[in-house]
Amino acid sequence: MKLLVAIVQDADVNALVEELTEKKYRLTRLSSTGGFLKSGNTTLLIGVEDNMLDDALGIIEHNCKQREITTSLLTVTMPGDAFIPYPLEVKVGGATVFVLDVDQFVRI
Numbered sequence: 203m204k205l206l207v208a209i210v211q212d213a214d215v216n217a218l219v220e221e222l223t224e225k226k227y228r229l230t231r232l233s234s235t236g237g238f239l240k241s242g243n244t245t246l247l248i249g250v251e252d253n254m255l256d257d258a259l260g261i262i263e264h265n266c267k268q269r270e271i272t273t274s275l276l277t278v279t280m281p282g283d284a285f286i287p288y289p290l291e292v293k294v295g296g297a298t299v300f301v302l303d304v305d306q307f308v309r310i
């Protein structure tokens with residue numbers, strides 16, 4: 203069995219969860235925050251049988267789009283200690299997925 207830790211954009215998560223649950227995958231949805239943009243995203247924990255790994259990854263790929271986000275994260279220091287927001291374009295997603303081996307899975 204594998205555990206997928208999938209970090210997805212909030213804009214994609216509803217469609218992704220809907221398709222996964224329709225196809226009988228079990229998952230847990232966690233609210234998370236990206237370290238770089240410091241904005242919300244969603245982390246899904248999805249336990250899958252080994253033979254379903256490629257199918258699950260395909261569903262994630264199909265639902266998670268790459269987007270270009272403009273952020274004013276960086277600031278430029280001006281004389282007199284003024285900070286001016288500096289627009290920065292960042293490509294986010296589709297999804298960041300870690301695939302972990304599961305030693306044991308127990309539901310009691």
Ligand code: 2BA
Pocket residue numbers: 209235236237238239240241243292293294295296297298
């Ligand atoms: P964030 O950390 O908010 O990053 C959002 C996007 O900003 C990233 O998109 C990437 O395009 C860019 N970015 C991140 N760090 C950067 C840096 N030091 N310099 C320049 N650009 C940078 P994605 O790569 O698609 O990542 C989306 C989200 O997935 C991340 O949100 C983070 O929450 C998670 N993530 C990505 N890689 C990870 C990793 N190695 N470990 C844990 N979480 C990760």
